[in-house]
Amino acid sequence: MPVSRPELSDSRVIAHVDMDCFYVQVEQRKQQSLRGQPTAVVQYNSWQGGGLIAVSYEARKFGVKRSMRGDEAKKVCPEIHLVQVPVARGKADLNSYRNAGSEVVTILSRRGRCERASIDEVYLDLTIAAEAMLVDNPPECLETISEEVVKSHVLGLEEDGSNAREKVGHWLTRSDASRRDKLLACGAFIVAELRLQVLEETEFTCSAGIAHNKMLAKLASGMNKPAQQTVVPFSSICKLLGMLPIKKMKQLGGKLGTSLQIDLGVKTVGDLLQFSEEKLQEYYGVNTGSWLWNTARGISGEEVKERLLPNSHGSGKTFPGPRALKTVPSVEKWLSELCEELSERLQFDLEQNKRIAHTLTLHAHAYKSNDIDSFKKFPSKSCPLRYGTSKIKEDALILFQAGLREYLGLYNFKISGNQNSGWGITGLSVSASKIIAIPSGTRSIMNYFHNQQETCPQVKLSSEKLIQDAPLLSPSENGGHMTLQSIEPWISCSEEDEETKHSLPLDRQLDKEMCKEKLPDKETSICSSPDAEVYRGWEKDQTESNGDYLTEKIRDSLESEEGKRKLNKEKGMSTISRYFQSQNSGDLLKVEHASTSKLSESPSLSDHQSEPPQENSPARGESSVDARLCSHIKLKRPAWSYDIDEIDQDVLNELPKQIQEEVQAWLRPQKRPHTVKRDSGIARYFLPAKNK
Ligand code: TTP
Secondary structure (H helix, E strand, C coil): CCCCCCCCCCCCCEEEEEECCHHHHHHHHHCHHHCCCCEEEECCCCHHHCEEEEECHHHHCCCCCCCCEHHHHHHHCCCCEEEECCEECCEECCHHHHHHHHHHHHHHCCCCEEEEEECCEEEEECHHHHHHHHHHCCHHHCCCCCHHHHCCEECCCCCCCCCHHHHHHHHHCCCCCCHHHHHHHHHHHHHHHHHHHHHHHHCCCEEEEEECCHHHHHHHHCCCCCCCEEECCHHHHHHHHHHCEHHHCCCCCCHHHHHHHHHHCCCEHHHHHHCCHHHHHHHHCHHHHHHHHHHHCCCCCCCCCCECCCCCEEEEEECCHHHCECCHHHHHHHHHHHHHHHHHHHHHHHHHHCEEEEEEEEEEEEEECCCCCCCCCCCCEEEECCCCHHHHHHHHHHHHHHHHHHHHCHHHHHHHCCCCCCEEEEEEEEEEEEEEECCCCCCCHHHHHHHHHCCCCCCCCCHHHHHHHCCCCEECCCCCEEEECCCCCCCCCCCCCHHHHHCCCHHHHHHHHHCCCCCCCCCCCHHHCCCCHHHHHHHHHHHHCCCCCCCHHHHHHHCCCHHHHHHHHHHHHHHHHHHHHCCCHHHHHHHHHHHHHHHHHCCCHHHHHHCCCCCCCCCHHHHHHHHHHHHHHHHHCCCEEEEHHHCCHHHHHHCCHHHHHHHHHHHCCCCCCCCCCCCCHHHHHHHHHHHC
């Protein structure tokens, strides 16, 4: 749901920086012979030459497009070099791209507040730097202007003809310009300088948009690519939006955009100007209505958030066609790979950035071949995240089973057991979100946890409760938000039933015997979490366990203070300089069976809500138990709302395509129930506008 925010100030200077054909550039830096050559990066799956995910600008000239497969690209451009994405654990390994993105972010963050928006996109708030430049070193007083700055495009300026650069140079250095335009001109100087630094230090080119807000800066960054920048003066906004097709505007690519086209006959964003704010609110609700009204005028108060690190981590893989996973053990095998990668990244984030993720989410894409209900989507499920590879694997499997159970319906799930009953998984991913930095004043995590000990009562639950209480999330109908019935902190197996315990592999038995940890279930930061006792158990486990938990090394690093963090920062910088100088499935099945039976005894709340038991259905009795359990849970525990928007675009890009689409669908604004319907009276009322 778009949120309407009034413009904070009309003289902010915001830049959106977008890397050019990013994965290709990363591969070209690894393999210098590819520079200037038509090149594309292809997916791990090599069918028909692999799907293209990034295409160099040299290849684009031949008509090569991202939608093509390698074989097709070879036909239109026989000289093209196809580079496969690096592979690890049988899937694409995006670490080199992620790290390259971090190098760029480090440079771009030098001049102002920096928000990493995706693997290759950054927003910068350069207001303070631009104001300072205007005072200390105004463009009108400069004797020379760098080539990179005069190469800028200024919207609204007639740039055709031989004297385009002259015109741009004049615009940038006008002494009679408004303060707003002067600040934008300063922004153009700063961004050009930053882009040059990025090129010198990383060998990557990027493009940028410079405007008074994020929305306009983002629109502009893609207008002139590669390696160029575009400025959006206030006076050009009306014309820009007047020509912008409605679907091209962020948040309007989905249902809301379609409704505007069909119901209001709107073709461009500027067409919205004909509607009053009240009218738009009447049709789309107060918030969305105001947002639309502001958007038509290029108004957006969205702030650049200080964020250099991703909001979430994810690992996913697709299994197209005959490769679909058709048994629980095969899903478990792949989940294991994905969870290992996720866990590695979480450990790295913890060690490097002292950040802890709180929510584990499983997404899957599935089909049912023998069911009229085959359009039904596999529900995404989430639960509090427990650190340690084996715990993440264990929890991901439970989430998968809960999702499968909901997807198949309790009855089919029970009869299918581990046998395939016509279902297949074509995409699978796990992600970790709600990542919170450990407060900077905290001397160490351990210290921090100790400080919290006295305030929090310890909660112990049986393993039965673990399964019952595993708070399963599914996307709600409401605007892409997921609602979590947050239960007690999630505790593992201190009172494990013997059968389950002994069916575990030895390492898991040890692990389970040692662990008594739980993680907080509150949305609050660790700092104020009343569940800090949670960490006491957790800390204890780290000491006792020698397996999956934080290693001694990580613990040592966590003991470090602010100075050490600074050192890390410097280390990161010197890395860049250096670069340039050198130019068991049987046992598992039993566990799964045990978990499955418990899960089926205690469906999630969403199960209960979405699947009322059928008359004479074998699930009927159980569901009434569920109903009691659910109402008990509802009464006793606060709801934990989980905002899907917090999943990074970065992470979304890494997820299998179908899952991306599904998640994007939640992110897309939902039309209000009272929205105008096609052919409704109101729609007809607006038809004349369409016919103009
Ligand atoms: P984009 O910024 O969308 O594209 P790009 O950087 O390749 O090209 P452009 O110059 O037009 O911006 O995506 C950034 C990287 O993300 C891209 O290099 C590869 C990856 N990616 C995927 O893996 N799958 C996708 O579907 C898309 C869109 C991008």
